[in-house]
Amino acid sequence: MRNLVPVAPFRELTRGAVLGSGRAVFDEAAERLMTWQVHRDAGLGVRATSPRVLPGVEVALRLGSRPVGITARCVVVGVVAEATEQGFTYRTLPGHPEEGDEHFRVSLEADGTVRGTVSAMSRPASLLARAGGPVTTLLQRRVTDRYLAAMAPGGRRRRRSARDT
Incomplete structure (x- = not known):
């Protein structure tokens, strides 16, 4: 009988x-989202295979600076491009500290309200993420809040240098 390693839910x-x-x-929030600007303004380094979010595009996101920062690679698996909803879903690639999907959406509601939403379904994939426990979860929440702040026109903007693109 082989030993099975329990997988986190x-x-x-x-x-x-x-x-x-x-x-x-x-329109501005959707453009910022679909050109990776939300990620840059949330403080991440972004290296993508396309300047626009499209199915199949791979992106390497860098949180923190070398040598202690983390690089997380993902691939875009779905895009929504409707008149009142824009967004995308990416899935983590091997080597990412987490395993799962993350969905980003900007929507224009019937009353004119513009809403941003970020949803994730993930679990630790690396020893570092598993060892981080609650700290890893807190970090994910903080980055998600930074994404939402960066979606808003005039919101917090943390500019990255040209070498991050």
Whole structure:
């Protein structure tokens, strides 16, 4: 009989925020999301195989600086490009500290409200992430909140240098 290593269950995280109101706010937030600008403004280094989010695009996201930072690679597995909803889903690639999917969405509701949503279903995939326990979960929540803040036009913007693109 072989020894089976227990696999951690996937944990779900969904956070949302009102970004503003009106078509212009929606258009700007959607453009920022679909060009990786939200990720850059959330403080991550971004190296993507395309400047726009498209199915099959691979992205390497860098949190922190060398030598202690973490690089997380993902591939875009789905894109939504509707008149009132824009967004995408990416899945982690081998070597990412987590295993799972993350979905980013900007929507324009019937009353004109623009809402940003980030949802993740993930579990630790690396020894570092497993050892991090609650700290890993807290870090994921903080980065998610930074994504939402960066979606809002005029929101917190942490510019990255040209070498991060």
